[in-house]
Structures are given as C-alpha cells and as structure tokens.
Amino acid sequence: MAAADFDDFSIQLCELLNLELPSLTCDDEGRRAFTITHKGTEFSFIERRSHRSENMSMLVKFGAPPSDKAAEVMANLMNANFLMMQKGGGAFVQMPETGEIFLHRMTPLSQLHVPGVHTFLNKFSDHVARWSRDYFLDSAANASSGELRFARLA
Numbered sequence: 323m324a325a326a327d328f329d330d331f332s333i334q335l336c337e338l339l340n341l342e343l344p345s346l347t348c349d350d351e352g353r354r355a356f357t358i359t360h361k362g363t364e365f366s367f368i369e370r371r372s373h374r375s376e377n378m379s380m381l382v383k384f385g386a387p388p389s390d391k392a393a394e395v396m397a398n399l400m401n402a403n404f405l406m407m408q409k410g411g412g413a414f415v416q417m418p419e420t421g422e423i424f425l426h427r428m429t430p431l432s433q434l435h436v437p438g439v440h441t442f443l444n445k446f447s448d449h450v451a452r453w454s455r456d457y458f459l460d461s462a463a464n465a466s467s468g469e470l471r472f473a474r475l476a
Contacts, residue, residue: 325431327376328369332356334436335367339443361447376431382446384414384423384453392421395457399423402458423453 325331329346335358336343344356346369355368364383371377387395399414406412412427425446452458 325434325436327431328354328367328371328378331367331378331431331434331436335439338437338440360443361451363443363447363450365443365446370428377428378431378434380427380429380442382425382450384425384450386421387423387457391457391459394459395423398458 325334332346333343335341339358339360341358344358346354346356348354353369355366357364357366359365366379366381366383368379368381369376370379396416403413412425415424415426416422417424
C-alpha cells in the first residue's frame, strides 16, 4: 500500500519491521526525518514536502572509503551514478564534513509501496556489507551488469 504522507510511511515501515515509532521532530529547516538500523546498516528517511507533492529522501550509509583508495573508489561510484541515472534516480553522494558515502534517492510518497521497502533494506544491507570488505573495487567490472542497480520500490 502506498504511503499517504510521511507520517503514514513511518507508521507503516515501523509496523512492518516491528520497530518502535520514532519521534518526528523538525530540524532547523523544518524537515522531519528518522533513522533506523537494519542488519547493521543505517537508513535515513527525510520528508521533502513541496507545494506540489510529498516526497521523501532515502539515504543508505555506506561509510568513508580508505584514504589510500579514495580516488579509485570515487571514480567507481561516479561510474555507478551514471549507470543508475536510468534506473530510478539513485545516486552516490559524499558528506563533505566526514567523507562518508551515502546512496540517495528521492521518491514520491504516492508511488512508494511500503512493503517493497523491506526488499530495499535487505538488498542494500548486503551491498553495505560488501562495501566494507572491498569498497566495490573488486566488483567494478560487474557494475555495468547492473549489480548496483537500485531496488524497485514503486
């Protein structure tokens, strides 16, 4: 079932995962967000309301690459970004303050099938576990085969 709004999404997701409902307080810019940990991976959900629609940003925390391989890792992630442009709009981003890598995707809540999020969480928990072993460097050749494709959520 699609989420009616951000509150509905958070309720449905927490019920699905048997988690306590987090408090949804506003940050300095008026955005509400919450973070969960699933299979050792942090997932953040951020409300992105506009006058036209209700959207949500989903962030998957991968962590910082090793400094001695940062250039190679970043080049590989840029290639993955290019391949994902046509697969749902997911993109790897880097937090400037920490150097940590996140996967970001903006999704209209009206198109988000909440039970499908569980598949997304499982899939990306596996990707984060692999990242912590090889930072996707050993699998760069596989990226073009769609191995890093974004889970279909709608």
